[in-house]
Amino acid sequence: MVIEQDVPSTQDDEALLRSVGLRVTAPRLATLAALTARPHASADQLVADVRARLGSVSVQAVYDVLHALNSRGLVQHIEPAGHPARYERRHGDNHHHVVCRTCGAVGDVDCATGHAPCLIPSNDHGFTIDTAEVLYWGTCPSCRTAD
Numbered sequence: 001m002v003i004e005q006d007v008p009s010t011q012d013d014e015a016l017l018r019s020v021g022l023r024v025t026a027p028r029l030a031t032l033a034a035l036t037a038r039p040h041a042s043a044d045q046l047v048a049d050v051r052a053r054l055g056s057v058s059v060q061a062v063y064d065v066l067h068a069l070n071s072r073g074l075v076q077h078i079e080p081a082g083h084p085a086r087y088e089r090r091h092g093d094n095h096h097h098v099v100c101r102t103c104g105a106v107g108d109v110d111c112a113t114g115h116a117p118c119l120i121p122s123n124d125h126g127f128t129i130d131t132a133e134v135l136y137w138g139t140c141p142s143c144r145t146a147d
């Protein structure tokens with residue numbers, strides 16, 4: 001009997017990297033593990049997390065890893081206006097995000113319909129619409145109580 005794990009093991013991540021034609025390297029594995037532990041991490045947070053796992057790693061090395069993972073579809077990122085880009089492993093399910101205006105905290109919001117585009121524009125200007133990017137802006141519970 002196979003017990004399903006929510007958290008991918010290092011071996012799973014090695015297989016994942018190979019499945020998309022990427023070499024298995026320590027910075028790539030550490031970045032994937034850091035993103036599992038901290039979804040919606042900024043690049044700065046990832047640099048700190050990867051350094052905590054590996055010791056010294058250059059900022060550029062982590063950006064290179066993110067670029068490689070992004071281009072192979074293993075991670076995606078969102079760019080909330082006024083806040084640094086956030087990276088995550090969850091992708092392909094058309095989920096949306098809630099963002100705190102004050103501190104930039106980000107949470108996942110499942111798409112109500114589950115497939116893109118989940119909103120029908122009142123005027124599509126003749127375009128073929130494939131995606132609706134939904135960001136819910138507001139104030140998170142800890143910022144609200146800080147007032």
Ligand SMILES: [Zn+2]
Nearest residue numbers: 100103140143
């Ligand atoms: Zn907040």
Ligand SMILES: [Zn+2]
Nearest residue numbers: 088090107108
């Ligand atoms: Zn997300």
Ligand SMILES: [Zn+2]
Nearest residue numbers: 111112113118
């Ligand atoms: Zn949706």
